Amino acid sequence: MNISGFSRHIFWSYKDNADIPAERVIKQVISSGEISDFITLSKKIPHHKIIEVLKNWKEKDRYKKHIHFMNKVILRDDITAQH
Numbered sequence: 506m507n508i509s510g511f512s513r514h515i516f517w518s519y520k521d522n523a524d525i526p527a528e529r530v531i532k533q534v535i536s537s538g539e540i541s542d543f544i545t546l547s548k549k550i551p552h553h554k555i556i557e558v559l560k561n562w563k564e565k566d567r568y569k570k571h572i573h574f575m576n577k578v579i580l581r582d583d584i585t586a587q588h
Contacts, residue, residue: 506524
């Protein structure tokens, strides 16, 4: 996946043209991103994919505040539709 459009600090160890799997991008953005990165993520990756990755993320307790924000503010419509 193309990482242009995200804050540079999130992917500092990757080359600009690196092809990164969507799951890795989601986790990197949630763990290290700014609000603008969350919004960019929601525009680049289908919401159902983001929700799936967040549900299956083993270390999600460490980032629970970031995940909660993503769910309640950015993905609010899609989260309620899945319940």
